[in-house]
Ligand code: SF4
Ligand code: SF4
């Protein structure tokens with residue numbers, strides 16, 4: 016199909032380093048899956064009654080959703096705010112977001128006890144007072160929206176012109192819908208922790224947690240788009256068309272600038288949060304140190320580096336800063352969900368992930384990368400389909 | 408109020424206690440997850456636990472284990488070795504007794520029993536996204552194993568760290584906790600642990616009666632009690648109440664939980680949902696309209712600029728420029744400027760040539 020237009024010369028052999036490593040990880044992942052579903056959660060996790068949520072929630076759910084925020088931020092910039100030079104970035108971002116959310120849902124099947132009832136809250140007996148209900152419903156709806164947003168690409172590859180054109184007409188509506196859903200569930204991931212103030216360290220607990228989570232999801236998404244475009248250029252450079260190649264610096268600089276501003280604002284509202292709640296006293300403690308490291312090293316620093324990178328037109332600096340910002344988001348989500356949570360428990364009762372939990376997480380990410388590669392190779396993601404040039 | 412009257416009250420509320428299981432199942436969110444002010448259920452059953460009376464014999468643990476058909480315990484119920492560390496509830500123990508003084512294990516004077524508090528506005532019920540937990544009119548907070556998805560958010564949410572989980576079970580692992588012996592409440596009997604207690608450390612009755620009894624004890628022996636009934640207001644109030652001779656922190660109960668019911672912590676965030684759904688579309692469509700207008704003006708500006716150039720640089724260069732611009736759909740400023748510069752240069756060169 017599309018490969019006829021864009022012959023991929025790197026396809027002669029299946030035995031590439033990526034494929035070999037991915038194959039091994041998938042094998043290990045399948046074995047861990049077998050252990051999980053025959054021996055229960057205890058077989059491959061360190062979860063216990065004090066720590067019902069481990070890294071599968073901290074990373075796979077909280078980080079997964081935050082880092083997939085590139086989908087709504089990019090689509091908003093391009094279709095709502097009319098910054099068309101970001102157009103080339105929309106499809107990769109939507110694909111990443113779609114895969115990201117699909118994997119979040121996939122990973123949840125390992126974490127919950129009755130995965131066959133995952134749809135119960137939506138279709139059987141909704142518990143509307145639960146924040147988790149809001150999260151579940153929005154993730155479900157947004158996954159559907161992302162699927163529809165992504166659909167034009169495979170439809171073009173399959174040459175289903177009429178359906179494709181209908182889908183394209185829906186773009187604006189879907190984008191608006193996606194932004195609303197994202198606002199709600201990005202923030203409600205933070206709201207999940209509102210119900211347990213007595214178990215949360217005051218430096219991270221705040222009634223503004225939903226707002227913090229939402230704002231940080233914006234720069235998480237922007238940074239992820241920058242980071243991911245670095246990777247795609249390595250993998251797909253040959254496939255990319257002129258629009259994509261020329262659009263990339265626009266995207267990188269534009270997104271870095273936006274991220275710098277948002278991170279600056281985020282730094283200040285969190286700073287005022289500490290002031291308002293008079294949490295100064297905690298700063299010289301161990302928790303205070305982690306909090307300061309997060310705020311200075313993973314928010315203020317990347318914000319400044321982004322700003323510098325934009326001013327000096329240093330694309331390399333921006334790309335490394337994106338890595339730092341992404342790590343910062345992961346650090347923050349872990350701090351909220353594992354460091355601040357149960358801070359009062361004695362250290363011997365604290366949780367540290369089992370190697371099996373880490374294994375499943377790596378497995379899930381690897382599955383995502385494989386799918387991204389396969390889909391990127393077979394549908395018009397990094398170039399416009401020749402039949403549809405300029406029609407958007 | 409005696410028990411018969413209580414039955415009457417419950418009956419009047421539209422529930423027959425015989426067969427309550429069925430009826431209650433249909434009327435689950437009795438108070439389960441409401442978030443308005445806690446009115447409480449004065450006629451619901453309650454238990455008053457008095458730390459002054461508990462001798463740490465652990466017969467309640469034994470009785471609970473038997474009544475609830477729980478698996479064999481790891482160590483025998485007469486083994487005082489368990490007092491060496493603080494225990495919590497788990498999948499095979501719905502209730503535990505801990506020792507809170509420095510005396511040798513089992514020879515102390517300060518013990519406290521832990522089990523589900525049967526909150527009036529339970530965090531577990533408010534947090535469950537399939538409403539597997541429900542607060543019943545008789546006071547029990549019950550769990551519906553047929554609905555549970557196993558997300559364990561209830562365990563995160565419970566401020567008393569009560570629900571436990573069957574992590575070792577592969578198919579259909581369940582959340583476990585004290586049931587208030589709901590099957591006995593239905594028959595109007597007191598829970599097994601209360602019944603067996605040799606010192607009557609636990610008293611069973613309606614919540615109103617138990618609060619009255621607690622106050623009576625404090626007033627009669629002010630030296631033996633701190634002046635606080637734990638559970639009267641904590642987290643919106645609970646159906647298990649505690650009296651203690653020492654500050655409650657010293658028997659492992661947090662005094663910083665506050666009196667707000669758990670649901671109130673999240674109602675604000677959930678209340679924001681309609682606002683977002685209402686305001687965002689307006690804002691986004693507005694932003695879209697502005698962007699479109701800007702685009703329109705930019706296009707007009709460009710066209711004007713082009714026609715000006717045509718006038719300035721002569722029809723030949725102007726036509727070429729217009730042609731090139733029409734090829735690029737984009738309103739890229741840099742591209743336009745570049746074209747403009749080129750055209751002007753050409754025009755200047757032309758006039759120069761003509762001047763010579
Ligand atoms: S103590 Fe915990 S488990 Fe028991 S009713 Fe209250 S919130 Fe639910
Ligand atoms: S684990 Fe079960 S009972 Fe607990 S919140 Fe999840 S679905 Fe509800």
Ligand code: SF4
Pocket residue numbers: 470471472474475501502522584585586587588598599600601
């Ligand atoms: S009320 Fe019943 S289930 Fe609860 S601790 Fe007592 S005996 Fe066990």
